[in-house]
Amino acid sequence: NAGVTQTPKFQVLKTGQSMTLQCAQDMNHEYMSWYRQDPGMGLRLIHYSVGAGITDQGEVPNGYNVSRSTTEDFPLRLLSAAPSQTSVYFCASSTLKTLGQGNIQYFGAGTRLSVL
């Protein structure tokens, strides 16, 4: 039972480079989301999706793109990396129909990204 899988675990980029952070879940969850975690701050929502083909912005969406072509995958794209995007990125998933009624979210192990 893999749960939520994120790749890569670590990544170093140069300013201006682009890359995609991968997230996959095998629980048939409708809801998926991306967060970033910075020292001294709580997790902040970047983008989320309530199903294939449906995405929306969170609190800090600038500089990031997402798409959801399948239920299982929710990649996060950095278009032109900046040092301010140095952070730890987490992907999470849950069922949708019970999310508001108390369903838990499952998190991946995270991707540590450094932008030089």
Next chain:
Amino acid sequence: KQEVTQIPAALSVPEGENLVLNCSFTDSAIYNLQWFRQDPGKGLTSLLLIQSSQREQTSGRLNASLDKSSGRSTLYIAASQPGDSATYLCAVNPYDYKLSFGAGTTVTVRA
């Protein structure tokens, strides 16, 4: 905008002592509140989830209370053990799926 605050930011206790972790939020219009544990370099693991209609939830040595009207939740960990050392985060879930997290309380339990 929902603001979630966790005090204290860090806590160190001897083994066996009870832990009390606090979480406060500014907007009481929430669907539920969730407590997570995060170990260094790891992802988040859900500990307890309290629905807005509930006052508390219990799981083993863990008990979480919710006072929605005052915007507060408390996580109690009884008889702490060194294995309880971790960062504990609370997150409030409004009606639009956009969870808001506190910055966490880092707990150290000394043997």
